[in-house]
Amino acid sequence: MIDFSTEFGKQALKKLQSEYVIWLTTVTPTGSPQPRPVWFIWENNKIIIYSTASAKKLEHIRNNPNVSLHFNMASPEDDVYVLIGSAAVTASPTPVLEVKDYITKYTKGIQDISMTPESFSKAYAIRIEITPSKLRGI
Numbered sequence: 001m002i003d004f005s006t007e008f009g010k011q012a013l014k015k016l017q018s019e020y021v022i023w024l025t026t027v028t029p030t031g032s033p034q035p036r037p038v039w040f041i042w043e044n045n046k047i048i049i050y051s052t053a054s055a056k057k058l059e060h061i062r063n064n065p066n067v068s069l070h071f072n073m074a075s076p077e078d079d080v081y082v083l084i085g086s087a088a089v090t091a092s093p094t095p096v097l098e099v100k101d102y103i104t105k106y107t108k109g110i111q112d113i114s115m116t117p118e119s120f121s122k123a124y125a126i127r128i129e130i131t132p133s134k135l136r137g138i
Contacts, residue, residue: 001045001133002083002132002133002134002135003135008079008135008137009135011079011081012081012083012135012137013042015071015081016042016047017042019071019072020039020105020109021037021038021039021040021071021072022037022038022040022047022069022070022071023035023036023037023038023069023070023071023072024036024037024038024040024049024057024067024068024069024130025067025068025069025070026056026057026060026061026064026067026087027060027063027064027066027067028056028060029059029060029063029064034056034057034060036057037072038051039102039105039106039109041099041101041102041105043099043101045131045132046129046130046131046132047069047083047085047129047130047132048099048102048127048128048129048130049127049128049130050096050102050124050125050126050127050128051124051126051127051128052123052124052125052126053125053126055126057128058089058126058128061087061088061089061128062089065086065087065088066084066085066086066087067084067085067086067087067130068082068083068084068085069082069083069085069130069132070082070083079137079138080137080138081135081137082135082136082137083130083132083134083135084132084133084134084135084136085130085131085132085133085134086130086131086133087128087129087130088128088129088130088131089126089127089128090126090127090128090129093125093126093127094127095121095125096117096120096121096124096125096127097117097118097120097121103117106120
C-alpha cells in the first residue's frame with residue numbers, strides 16, 4: 001500500500017485526483033513496454049480506466065498484469081511521479097455511463113471526439129482497475 005501521508009505521497013494523491021491524463025505502460029508478450037495516454041479516475045484507492053474491446057492494452061494486461069503509470073510534466077520544475085501496480089480487466093464492469101465522476105470529468109473530452117456519454121459508454125465498455133503498490137519519483 002502506498003503511503004499518501006508523506007509530503008511526496010500527498011502531492012501524488014493530489015495529482016491522482018486532479019490530472020486529466022495519465023500514461024499507462026503495459027508490456028507486450030515479447031517484453032516491449034507500450035506507453036499510452038489514457039483517461040482515468042481515482043476511485044477507492046484504484047485507478048479506473050475504460051477501454052475499447054479491441055485495444056491491445058487488454059491483451060497485454062491479461063498476459064502480464066504488471067503496469068506502470070506516470071503523469072505529464074507541465075514544466076521542468078515539476079516533480080515526477082511513477083506508480084507501479086497490478087492491473088485487472090473486470091469481469092462484470094460498471095458501465096462508464098454509471099460512473100458519475102468519470103462522465104463529469106470527461107464530458108468535454110467526449111464531446112471533442114464527437115461522441116455522447118451514451119455512445120462513449122458503448123464503445124468504451126471494458127473497465128480496467130489498477131491497484132498501485134509502489135510510488136517513486138523525484
